Amino acid sequence: MAWQAAGLPQSASGSQCRCSDRVPAVWKQYFGTSTRLVQRRLRSPLRAAARQQILIQSVAEVAKPRPTFATVQSQEEFFAILEAGVAAKKIPQLLLLAFKDFYNNYKTAVLGSGVPGADEKRVAQVMGAIADRVTDQFINPYTFPSSHKRILEPYNYYDFGQNYVRNLVNFDISVVGHLDNFDKMQSYLDQGDNVVCLANHQTEADPAVWALLLERTHPRLATDVIYVAGDRVVTDPLCKPFSMGRNLFCVHSKKRMDNEPELKADKQRTNRRTVVEMGKALREGGKLLWIAPSGGRDRPNAEGTWLPAPFDAASVDLMRYLIASSKRPGHLFPLAMHSGEMMPPPATLDKSVGERRLTFYVGVGVSAGDELNVEEVTQGISEKDAQQAALARAAFEAVTAEYKQLEAAITDAGRREAMSDVYQQPWLQ
Structure with missing residues (x-):
């Protein structure tokens, strides 16, 4: 349910960690x-x-x-x-x-x-x-380890989450964009390469939306993706069962790092240990990661307009570093998610968990932009911070552009028909 990037560190040490359960607010x-x-x-x-x-x-x-x-x-x-x-x-x-x-x-x-x-x-x-x-x-009570594998038995938590969200998706107007780029992702994974999707994040339902829209054309992408998940989705009582059905790397979000100052050092140690687990997985190869470098969910502006939240340059650069440091080739793809009106988050960031759940039957969308060429993006830039900023900016701009196209295809029947070669509805065929 809230799937967000943490303020992850540049380096890590240690091994197994546990995202500990606390009495939720x-x-x-x-x-x-x-x-x-x-x-x-x-x-x-x-x-x-x-x-x-x-x-x-x-x-x-x-x-x-x-x-x-x-x-x-x-x-x-x-x-x-x-x-x-x-x-x-x-x-x-x-x-x-x-x-x-x-x-x-x-x-x-x-x-x-x-x-x-x-x-x-x-x-x-x-x-x-x-x-x-x-x-x-x-x-x-289930305690999430740093690297959590989706639980399918004796209770199938994956189907549990899919059944809940499936009833909220208006498939008649939902779309998936650039299936050719999802083809490329699967091809890379098949040959043992790693793929990281740099995504905007709108609702707790994003993992289910991703899976529902890809299950017909790319079933392995739908089920095998590993989400970088913030602490909220492994502590909120209503989030936990849904999270148990997804593959996760558990981290503490930078946005919530200072909520409990006395726990900050422990949270930072947890994040370092999780990065170690991520590095191990990527060295094995054939891994697909989904991360929201904004560190949280998008929220509509004062006019009610939804747009992706800016990406954190350090989080994007960490993903670049991890795939570059693995023994297998790695690929970065910008990914646009459109689901905000299905399960709108609170208007402001709340330090507590247990928010009110509002649900709506709406159209949703997923679209993968073209693979990012890190060398081209950072060419001619020598300063490290500037390179990081350039890569994050390129990823964010690509996601924003895709998001606007998704929104047009979902909300405008004429545009959806005109763009049907790119923004498709395979579940209707």
Whole structure:
């Protein structure tokens, strides 16, 4: 769900790391500052791990009532499980309200799509699966290692995420651009080269959007990509189950590095260890990485216009350095993602996790620009910082240009038809 580049270091040392779980601020938001349970926990001098265990024990008492969330077939059944927990004073009222809000938003989007089979039963099943997996994280919390492999069994978290987002995609107006460049990516990977996509990032659903739009023409790109994921997607209770279905390199975002000053040094050590894991993977060859060098999601401007956020030059240069240092050839591609209106992020960067989820049925798009030639971009530039800035600027400008074309193809039927040789809809063929 939020897939972002961190302020990654230029060098690294060490090995395995763990993106540690902490009690997320979402519980304060959901429970409310007036809830005595949370007040008692938050005022306690216990460390974060101990506070988390208390919450796990509280939730676990009612986490698996019968019927379970995983078996619900209707809104009534779903809400009944939550309300039973509230009546038993095991689930706070505000948590119930938060899930009802999430449910109703998703229901409105899915039923409003008019797609055959997009009915209330499908909504209940998808939302029941989400509640089941989120609740399971309080009973059996998963800790993400630096290099996380998508989990397909005994529970298929990949399909879980795809099912949720698939219901929000208007495939009639969605497009994928420059399939020839995706062909090149796959060809490079087949011969053992590495590929890094430098992408803008708009919603928590971007990994699913990427996979849904490429699964017909490039199924291995859809499933085998490794995302460089910020700390938020491995700590937010609603993000974690979706993240478990993706291949990840876990890092701490530069934008959130100073949120907890006492943890900054640990976060920096984690990032260094993750870079080591990235280097090892790239030396093996045949790896596809997806990174958002902006360090977070795009946000619309005051006029409501969406455009890619500027790229961080150090993050772009780190990717260049890593592929150049591996034993295999490497390739950088600019990648445009258009998904902002599906699951808009908050208007401003929030230090807490657990944001409200608003969902809409919309057209989306993915487009790969031409491969970046680092030597051409930096030719005649001798100063290192200037080279880094030039490469980041070239990548950002290419992504922005592709993004504007994607937007035109998605929002304007005439433009979509006129550009159909480049911006295609293979799922309709």
